[in-house]
Amino acid sequence: MSAPAVHCEDLVKLYGGTPAVAGLDLTVEAGTVFGFLGPNGAGKSTTIGMLCTMLRPSAGRATVAGYDVAAQPEEVRNRIGLVFQESTLDLDLSAEENLRFHAELFGAPPRRSRPVIAALLQLVDLTDRRDTAVRDFSGGMRRRLEIARGLLNTPQVLFLDEPTTGLDPQTRVAIWEHLGRIRQEWNTTVFLTTHHLEEAEYCDRIAIIDHGRIVAQGTPAELKAVVSDDTVLVRTGDDAATVTAVRERFGLTAEAGPDGVLVRVADGASFVPRFCTEIDVPVHSVSVTPPSLDDVFLHYTGRSIRDTDGGRATLGDLGRRDV
Numbered sequence: 001m002s003a004p005a006v007h008c009e010d011l012v013k014l015y016g017g018t019p020a021v022a023g024l025d026l027t028v029e030a031g032t033v034f035g036f037l038g039p040n041g042a043g044k045s046t047t048i049g050m051l052c053t054m055l056r057p058s059a060g061r062a063t064v065a066g067y068d069v070a071a072q073p074e075e076v077r078n079r080i081g082l083v084f085q086e087s088t089l090d091l092d093l094s095a096e097e098n099l100r101f102h103a104e105l106f107g108a109p110p111r112r113s114r115p116v117i118a119a120l121l122q123l124v125d126l127t128d129r130r131d132t133a134v135r136d137f138s139g140g141m142r143r144r145l146e147i148a149r150g151l152l153n154t155p156q157v158l159f160l161d162e163p164t165t166g167l168d169p170q171t172r173v174a175i176w177e178h179l180g181r182i183r184q185e186w187n188t189t190v191f192l193t194t195h196h197l198e199e200a201e202y203c204d205r206i207a208i209i210d211h212g213r214i215v216a217q218g219t220p221a222e223l224k225a226v227v228s229d230d231t232v233l234v235r236t237g238d239d240a241a242t243v244t245a246v247r248e249r250f251g252l253t254a255e256a257g258p259d260g261v262l263v264r265v266a267d268g269a270s271f272v273p274r275f276c277t278e279i280d281v282p283v284h285s286v287s288v289t290p291p292s293l294d295d296v297f298l299h300y301t302g303r304s305i306r307d308t309d310g311g312r313a314t315l316g317d318l319g320r321r322d323v
């Protein structure tokens with residue numbers, strides 16, 4: 001069996017004695033898409049900085065692709081790709097020239113890099129735009145090219161910081177299709193941070209970090225199953241009578257709101273037919289919403305991820321930090 005893509009044991013990073021990462025244990029299996037979520041200041045960038053060998057751990061241990069980040073940083077660097085939020089593309093160069101320039105920085109001879117560049121352009125659907133200057137690219141095309149560039153050294157693990165931030169929903173979906181293809185066709189492990197919880201649903205597994213520690217991890221379905229009930233919204237002819245009936249007949253809590261009556265119940269699908277049969281007031285409509293990852297996030301961090309998406313530092317800032 002191959003080594004885990006990422007493995008951390010009691011990983012710590014202190015800044016002036018204060019822990020930014022406070023004993024983190026984490027395993028990411030090879031070939032998966034892994035989402036790393038957390039509020040601002042939770043320790044995401046610091047963790048990724050250590051995994052990418054940009055920051056030295058204060059204590060504990062981490063391996064990437066089986067190599068120790070502190071003892072074997074070169075081995076790690078050769079096996080990872082990194083895509084920052086900030087664009088580092090040269091706008092005056094074409095898509096292909098950007099990739100070629102970067103391949104040369106890696107010291108790859110053109111004979112070796114040429115087929116890789118062609119395959120990557122195809123992977124991110126930019127083959128027919130390879131000669132276009134990046135200045136003329138849309139935001140989504142630029143991000144796809146950044147991702148292709150992160151894959152130039154055919155890394156085993158690709159780290160992406162908020163890969164879809166600033167993109168419109170349609171383009172975000174396209175980026176996710178590409179990330180899925182990268183995992184499938186290149187068997188690359190994708191390790192990403194995101195503030196879009198609906199996107200975290202696409203991840204094979206996710207971990208939530210808060211105050212420098214992992215507070216929850218699992219598949220999106222596992223996490224949702226642990227924390228919350230379905231929400232059933234019912235519209236009837238009489239909200240007050242509905243609230244009372246739900247409490248008395250089903251022993252559930254119900255609240256009247258502007259859109260109708262909200263009922264929290266473990267299994268919405270089996271509650272609805274019973275509710276419709278047993279309630280005495282006319283039912284106009286019923287909808288069932290399963291628990292969301294936002295509920296999970298709120299449960300574990302006490303905050304909604306939407307409240308945490310502002311003024312954040314980015315991975316690119318690591319280089320400018322006092323480490």
Ligand SMILES: Nc1ncnc2c1ncn2[C@@H]1O[C@H](COP(=O)(O)OP(=O)(O)OP(=O)(O)O)[C@@H](O)[C@H]1O
Pocket residue numbers: 015019020021038039040041042043044045046047311312313314321322323
């Ligand atoms: N160079 C530094 N010196 C001192 N404290 C730091 C430094 N870098 C980060 N920190 C602190 O460490 C903690 C973790 O920061 P980090 O940037 O890793 O969090 P994050 O989860 O990536 O947050 P965000 O979503 O805002 O990017 C925060 O309290 C931050 O203020």
